[in-house]
Amino acid sequence: MPPGSEMDDWLTVVRSGMWRLHYQLSADGRKRYYRELLPMLHDTKLEIMGDRDDDCYYLVYLGTKPSGQGRGYGRKLIEDMAARADAESRPMYLESTSLRNNAYYKKFGFEAKKDIYLGADSGSPVRLTIMVREPQMPPKNSIPVRLNAAAGFKKM
DSSP states (O other): OOTTOOTTSHHHHHHHTGGGHHHHSOHHHHHHIIIIIHHHHHHHHHHHHGGGGGGSEEEOSOOOOGGGTTSSHHHHHHHHHHHHHHHTTOOEEEEEOSHHHHHHHHTTTOEEEEEEEETTTSSSOEEEEEEEEOOOOOOTTOOOEEEETTTEEEEO
């Protein structure tokens, strides 16, 4: 999500496919999603980011289908967003659902800030790790280079 955007506005709901939740969740599931989950995510982001809440990129619902994994799609998306965030001196924020993902995001400079638990009142709560990547500035007098496996080094 671009800085200042809300993840639950109607355009995002339509583009992301979240509108399907209305038909896929039970009445109780919809109630918990809209009255418990979304407010918890909103409040946690505000707590972690503070005054910078409206000034960060929010990477919402990242994922790759198993058939597409290992092809660099996720890496490309995160690298491009990180380059944009760095150019604008903005942090990036995300919620990670697994330890495997946490290790993956750390490769891009994300740091774990807090764990929250969904369904803490149930027998099997789901942990979300809140992660933030601060803007990273290249060293002065450096030449940006991107490695392209097929063509070798390429000056940006």
